[in-house]
Amino acid sequence: xxxxxxxxxxxxxxxxxxxxxxxxxxxxxxxxxxxxxxxxxxxxxxxxxxxxxxxxxxxxxxxxxxxxxxxxxxxxxxxxxxxxxxxxxxxxxxxxxxxxxxxxxxxxxxxxxxxxxxxxxxxxxxxxxxxxxxxxxxxxxxxxxxxxxxxxxxxxxxxxxxxxxxxxxxxxxxxxxxxxxxxxxxxxxxxxxxxxxxxxxxxxxxxxxxxxxxxxxxxxxxxxxxxxxxxxxxxxxxxxxxxxxxxxxxxxxxxxxxxxxxxxxxxxxxxxxxxxxxxxxxxxxxxxxxxxxxxxxxxxxxxxxxxxxxxxxxxxxxxxxxxxxxxxxxxxxxxxxxxxxxxxxxxxxxxxxxxxxxxxxxxxxxxxxx
Numbered sequence: 001x002x003x004x005x006x007x008x009x010x011x012x013x014x015x016x017x018x019x020x021x022x023x024x025x026x027x028x029x030x031x032x033x034x035x036x037x038x039x040x041x042x043x044x045x046x047x048x049x050x051x052x053x054x055x056x057x058x059x060x061x062x063x064x065x066x067x068x069x070x071x072x073x074x075x076x077x078x079x080x081x082x083x084x085x086x087x088x089x090x091x092x093x094x095x096x097x098x099x100x101x102x103x104x105x106x107x108x109x110x111x112x113x114x115x116x117x118x119x120x121x122x123x124x125x126x127x128x129x130x131x132x133x134x135x136x137x138x139x140x141x142x143x144x145x146x147x148x149x150x151x152x153x154x155x156x157x158x159x160x161x162x163x164x165x166x167x168x169x170x171x172x173x174x175x176x177x178x179x180x181x182x183x184x185x186x187x188x189x190x191x192x193x194x195x196x197x198x199x200x201x202x203x204x205x206x207x208x209x210x211x212x213x214x215x216x217x218x219x220x221x222x223x224x225x226x227x228x229x230x231x232x233x234x235x236x237x238x239x240x241x242x243x244x245x246x247x248x249x250x251x252x253x254x255x256x257x258x259x260x261x262x263x264x265x266x267x268x269x270x271x272x273x274x275x276x277x278x279x280x281x282x283x284x285x286x287x288x289x290x291x292x293x294x295x296x297x298x299x300x301x302x303x304x305x306x307x308x309x310x311x312x313x314x315x316x317x318x319x320x321x322x323x324x325x326x327x328x329x330x331x332x333x334x335x336x337x338x339x340x341x342x343x344x345x346x347x348x349x350x351x352x353x354x355x356x357x358x359x360x361x362x363x364x365x366x367x368x369x370x
Contacts, residue, residue: 002043004366005035009047010354013341014054014322022052024347027124027365032341047351050360051317054325054341055091055348056302059177059254059332060140060226062096062286069095072111075131082132087370088301089359091348092127092135092338094177096284099143099154102169109139109172118174124346124365126337133369135348137334138176142225145190146205147181152230154205164189171197176332179225181206182216191219200332202254205230206241213244217251223331226284227253227270228262246273252331254280257305257312258298264312271309276319280327281305303350307357317357 003025010019011032023031023042035042067073067081085093095117097108116129117136127137143154145162160166161184170178171193177200182191194201203216204225209232224231224245232240245251253274257267261284271279283305285298306320315323329339338346347366352359362370 002041003030005042005044006047006052006349006351007044009050009052009351011052011341012054012318012321014318014326015340017318022341022349024349024363024366027347027367029341029343029345029347031343045361047361049354051321051352051354051357052341053321053350053352054339054345055350055362055364056089056306056324057328057334057339058085058090058093058283058285058302058324059280059328060096060142060282060284061085061090061093062098062142062284064285068286069097069108069112070100072108075115078115078129079131082129082134082136083370085301086133086362086364087359089303089350089352089362090134090301091350091362091364092137092334094138094140095136096140096142099146099151099158101158102144102160102166105141105144105170106172109141109170109174112136112139113172113174119176123337126334126346128365133364135338135364138332139172139174140177140179141170141175142179142204145178145180145184146230147184147207149207150181150205150230150232152205161185162190164193166190167193167199171199175199177202177223179204180221181208182219182221183208183212188219191216191221195220198333203241203245207232208241208244210239210241210244213241214248217244217248222250222252223280224251224253226261226282227255228266229256229284246270249278252278252280252327254282256284256298257281257308257314258283258300259308261298264308264314267309267312268314271314276315276322277327279323280331281309281320281324303359310357 127135202223
């Protein structure tokens with residue numbers, strides 16, 4: 001098979017933006033730069049008038065109408081769900097499991113691991129799951145270590161205080177991100193255990209005060225789950241965890257930009273304080289989502305969140321792409337493989353129409369999948 005050259009697009013790496021060409025061979029990006037357009041050694045695709053970006057990465061994806069990671073999705077359901085995500089430009093995501101009995105959570109974790117979910121696979125096969133187009137390089141546990149004061153839609157009967165003991169019970173090779181309410185652990189042993197086991201702790205569903213949140217950040221927490229949601233509201237006399245995250249330059253804030261979970265003006269405030277470097281777009285999409293009139297997760301895909309922050313004039317398209325690609329890869333430690341278009345990285349690529357920001361082509365490991 002000949003190497004593939006994407007010709008004449010505006011490439012957003014996303015650390016730079018320029019009109020150039022991009023060459024893919026054996027599932028990897030091998031060159032970003034102008035090439036000999038007369039070469040017969042390359043298969044070519046004209047992408048002039050288009051943006052060319054890395055594939056999108058969603059760190060919080062509970063499922064969709066036909067697939068629920070809280071239960072046991074069949075291979076067929078999972079494959080269909082992944083196809084839908086890839087069609088929307090999402091080439092990697094963390095299946096997210098919410099609060100339940102620990103035994104049930106671990107049953108679901110082991111089920112997903114049996115399908116191949118996790119960081120296995122070298123080079124272009126990183127995080128690949130058989131019969132699925134998108135990568136699933138790990139699992140996000142959103143619970144059970146949440147605040148009983150901020151459960152959201154999580155069943156309160158299964159919520160447990162965060163501690164090293166519960167962290168040990170939830171430990172598994174594929175678990176890479178865990179949302180916690182850190183204020184319930186007076187020691188730093190729980191966070192230490194997560195960090196030493198390559199698990200990213202994220203403050204969320206927490207009733208932490210400003211001081212308690214700052215203590216968690218000092219102990220090594222560097223991420224906030226769906227900022228604003230299931231957290232104490234901003235208040236001038238009780239600034240709370242959200243204000244602490246906004247002011248701490250070490251902390252990256254995830255946010256759901258569907259226009260329902262967070263108002264556009266609140267997203268603008270967050271962007272003013274954190275910038276494109278310290279924000280991550282997530283969907284928190286779920287089986288029910290917003291279809292019933294409530295907020296049981298969202299009902300959007302990540303490419304919609306990208307378009308929303310552009311339409312709301314919160315960020316440029318390049319900045320929105322950074323928040324949906326480079327930043328999640330950076331916080332998870334995947335930048336050597338995905339999240340950026342540069343030599344040696346996996347050729348996960350989305351081609352967007354420059355005018356409409358609609359997706360025209362999607363590639364995973366250099367293969368056209370949508």
